[in-house]
Amino acid sequence: MKGGGVGQRSAPKRPKGSQGPEGGTPAEALRLAPWARWRQGWEQGRQRFRGWFPHVPVALAVVILGLINLAPVWHVIKTEISATPFTIHALTTEAWRIAPRVVAGFLLFGAAGGLLWRSRLSWTVALLLAAATLMLAWRSGAATPEALMIFNGLILLVLLVFQRDFDRSSLAAGTLFAIVSILLLLGYAVFGTFVLGRGFAPPVTTLTSALYFAVVTMATVGYGDIVPKSADARFFVMSVIILGITVFATSISAVVVPAMTARMQNLMKGGGRRMIRKNHYVIVGATSLARNTCRELLARHLPVTVIVSSAADTEAFGEADVLVGDASDADVLRKAGVPDATAVLALRDDDSENAFTVLAVKELNPATRTVAAVNHGKNMARVHHVRPDLVIAPQVMGGELLAMALNNEELDSETLMRRLFQAGKTDQ
Secondary structure (H helix, E strand, O other): OOOOOOOOOOOOOOOOOOOOHHHOOHHHHHHHHHHHHHHHHHHHHHHHHHOOOOHHHHHHHHHHHHHHHHOHHHHHHHHHHOOOOOOHHHOOHHHHHOHHHHHHHHHHHHHHHHHOOOEHHHHHHHHHHHHHHHHHHHHHHHHOOHHHHHHHHHHHHHHHHOHHHOOEOOHHHHHHHHHHHHHHHHHHHHHHHHHOHHHEEOOOOOHHHHHHHHHHHHOOOOOOOOEEOOHHHHHHHHHHHHHHHHHHHHHHHHHHHHHHHHHHHHHHOOOOOOOOOOOOEEEEOOOHHHHHHHHHHHHOOOOEEEEEOOHHHHHHHOOOEEEEOOOOOHHHHHHOOHHHOOEEEEOOOOHHHHHHHHHHHHHHOOOOEEEEEOOOHHHHHHHHHOOOOEEEOHHHHHHHHHHHHHOOOOOOHHHHHHHHHHOOOOOO
């Protein structure tokens, strides 16, 4: 039983210095080192690319759309507000027709800021506002340049294509946005109704009547006791209806949907508990080894977060803190609290995935302890090359123990522990 470990027994003796790093042969080391460096460089490049794409270009495009919607304001300021004497009732039809685009333009600026943070709410707002501004531009007909409508349509298409990249949500932020948006739209509706009051039948002469009509219109109830008669009033009511549907739909998706999603996730996880992901153990995989390790750590009252690749695997971990995602993705690892974790245990069936997980963890925090499982003896040297703090090979060791027992070889605890946690290393 001299020599090193499992998978290296039949290797002939080599002169001192002929072994490669971490116990592999020189040829293996030469083959592995370029692949590991390429893989690590590719992962780093992908993370840098994901650091700004697609949210930065999409946010910039939304800002440009907001500026385009605000562009007519300067003409109105020059021709209307600068005129003397100026009264609010003296505003022309052109001034009121751009009012919805002005409101949408400011809302687009706010949505662009949220897009930089990959906010799902901001994505929804930008999508609905882009659709609303496209409808308003189409309603304007020949007054709207064809290039503007094409640009607006392209933004809609881009938002739909990259919808999965905007997946961050916050119930508090959604509630705040809903309140601000509804108040902003309500103020626009009340002010416009009061100013254009002579265009309604009966005329709207008080702020109370304007508030009543604004609420009824925004709610799309329409009792019919106050009806727009003039062209300006009808166009204004159309804008309130379009923006109202947009704001209310967005507000519902911002407040109700995240709450329902969180509830559904808790039900799917069997009432799993939430925890502060700090000074905890992160287990990657849904194998029998991962499940048993999770159960034993929880039995010792140690905090555990499990990363699985499929939502169907969450039920196997009971009340543990489970996260669904790709464990080689830095964003998923950050969400799991890997930089603040005590240790990360890569216990999947695929040895290469375990090695890539260890590489990703080392990039985030080299001080975090890592454990990698090896399921095939031929991959032992390759896994050691990524330098995990501990390598465990229960399946490989099982075959060796069986052979030792059948050969009546002596078994002791020291031998068992050495071969379980250091299998594959060769003597120096």
